[in-house]
Amino acid sequence: MMMMMMTIFQFQCCGVTGEQNWPFNRLPVTCCHMNPGTVSPFNCTSALTYQTGCQSVLSQSLANNAYSIGVTAAFVTCLQALITGAAGWLAYRSKFEEVELER
Known part of the structure; x- marks a missing residue:
């Protein structure tokens, strides 16, 4: 209301x-x-x-405002895809590669 x-x-x-x-x-x-x-x-x-x-x-x-709304939605979608890809890459790397920790 x-x-x-x-x-x-x-x-x-x-x-x-x-x-x-x-x-x-x-x-x-x-x-x-x-x-x-x-x-x-x-x-x-x-x-x-x-x-x-x-x-x-x-x-x-x-x-x-349809154009602005569409561009914003496309940008957010691309950003989410990029972050999801980075998370997948990190998960793959941590599972199959030996990672040395810095001391």
């Missing part, structure tokens, strides 16, 4: 497809545009809500 609230606040969206996703029109404060300095209690009404749903905003954000 906290992650959803942070997403709403960051992307200025409300609900999955809009404000109608919240039951009984009990909108969280993060769904509403608030001017700096607004104090509690704040009543979030339909007139103040962000009209855009978070699904479309998040989809657009992921589409914009």
Whole structure:
């Protein structure tokens, strides 16, 4: 729930497809545009809500960052393969080769 609230606040969206996703029109404060300095209690009404749903905003954000996400995933995969290979080589070396310890 906290992650959803942070997403709403960051992307200025409300609900999955809009404000109608919240039951009984009990909108969280993060769904509403608030001017700096607004104090509690704040009543979030339909007139103040962000009209855009978070699904479309998040989809657009992921589409914009797809290249970076893909490059990062490829880099991490290559790094894991390299580390796994090094671990296998060390295991092979320690099993079949006599290793002298330095004193």
